Amino acid sequence: MFITTIIINKLEVIIFKGLSISKKVFLKDKTYLLNHIINNFGSFIFGYIYVSIWKSLTKSSEMTTYVMVNQSALWLTMFLPYGCYIPQKMREGTIAFELLKPYGIMYGSFFEVFGHTIYNFLFRSIPIYTFSILLLHAELPSSNRIIPYFITLFNAFLVAFFLNYFIGLWSMKFISYTGAQGLYYFFMNIFGGYFLPAEYFPGILKQIVPFLPFACTSYIPGSVYLGKISFSFAFFIQSFWIITLGITAYILTEKLSKNLKIQGG
Structure with missing residues (x-):
């Protein structure tokens, strides 16, 4: 009982300390609210164009829902801060201060990105999703899919965080992050499932794509929303990649932190 109490208290400290970091990022992002509201219209129009293309090809209203659900979720699963803020800290030299803090780089990066993502969920994803329901007649999920969808959406965020975090680790090793960022967007666009769901891939790729980490971010949540998987x-699948990517990220963080090249200052 005593050990359980200690563990619970420790977890509370870890969580609340992390949430205080998230709150600071949330309030910082909120200063750009008007700019993001305007940007939401552009994001919705892009989704509308993509929906129109699919309608002309498939004559199916199901793709309207799939596309717009994923369009609203992109702010949680793809458009995360480049390298989880690490490249910016490398340029400024402030990464050195991260090493002096009582928590690790990965811990701080996670809660910074988490605060940013909560902001995006409230002020970007929800408005775009609402417009999709009202204007494009995207379908609401059945009651038994709501909780599974939100669980897979949160897992999608975790996978996307680690994939972005690797870009940050790349910048810790090689200073520049543009090459890694380009590869990230390439694989996400091709295999993420937003532009092209797995069932439309040719041959054996149709079977492979759902098992890739990139598909965990858009294809899997969108398919759960529609009841297709x-x-x-x-x-x-998502749990496998969260554990695999998480362990790999931790090991690389520990290794790179010992040989960090600091730029700027």
Whole structure:
């Protein structure tokens, strides 16, 4: 009982300390609210154009829902801060101060990105999703899919965080992050499932794509929303990649932190 109490208290400290970091990022992002509201219209129009293309090709209203659900979720699963803020800290030289803080770089980066993502969910994803329901008649999920969808959406965020975090680690090793960022967007656009769902890939790729980490960010949550794949399958694949990417990120962080090249200052 005593050990359990200690563990719970420790977890509370870790969580609340992290949430205080998230709150600072949330309030910082909120200063740009008007700019982001205007940007939401551009994002919605882009989704509308993409929906129109799919309608002309498939004559299916299902793709309207798939595209717009993922369009609203891109702010949580793809458009995260470049390298989880690490490249910016490398340029400014402030990464050195991260090493002096009582928590690790990965811990701080996660809660910084988490605060940014909560902001995006409230002021970007929800408005775009609402417009999709009202103007494009995207379908609401059935009641038994709401909780599974939000679980897979959160898992999608975790996978996307680690993929972006690797870009930050790349900048810690090689200073520049543009090459890694380009590869990230390339693989996300091709295999993420937003532009092209897995079932439309040719041959064996149709079977492989759902098992890739990139598909965990858009294809899997969108398919769970529509009931096209089971929650158990989605949860298993996403959990596998969260654990694999998380362990790899931790090991690389520990290794790179010992040989950090600091730029700027």
